[in-house]
Amino acid sequence: MNLLVENPMVCGQIKYPKGTYKPTVTFDMHDDFGSYIAVSDTYFEIGDAIVHIDNISDYLAAGYRDDSTYDMTDSEVIAYVEEHYGFAHTKK
Numbered sequence: 001m002n003l004l005v006e007n008p009m010v011c012g013q014i015k016y017p018k019g020t021y022k023p024t025v026t027f028d029m030h031d032d033f034g035s036y037i038a039v040s041d042t043y044f045e046i047g048d049a050i051v052h053i054d055n056i057s058d059y060l061a062a063g064y065r066d067d068s069t070y071d072m073t074d075s076e077v078i079a080y081v082e083e084h085y086g087f088a089h090t091k092k
Contacts, residue, residue, distance in 0.1 A: 029091060031055060037091050042078060046086030053088075056081060 029037040031052040037043050042053040051059045056077060060066040064085070069077045078088045 033059075039091055041091050042074065042088055043091065044081050044086050044088050046081070053077065060085070 029043075029050075031037060031043060031050045033052070033055045035052040035055055037050075037052050044051045044053070044056055046059075049059070053074060057067070057069045060069055060081075066084075069080060072080060082088055
């Protein structure tokens with residue numbers, strides 16, 4: 001879409017981009033252990049801690065003396081942590 005400008009101070013046309021413009025905001029996110037959390041990765045919010053799913057078993061073992069998640073699948077870990085400790089999120 002073009003718009004003709006009728007102003008003696010401006011000569012020409014204003015050209016608008018075609019289609020809709022959807023801004024994308026991205027940022028790097030790391031957990032409290034320094035692990036990068038990529039898009040579609042699961043991470044947990046436990047109190048004020050952010051813990052990537054790859055580090056959750058070590059975090060629970062060190063901080064809560066709970067080593068029961070080492071032999072669980074990811075979906076079992078997510079359910080267990082949400083039931084006992086905090087919330088699971090998926091980075092979008």
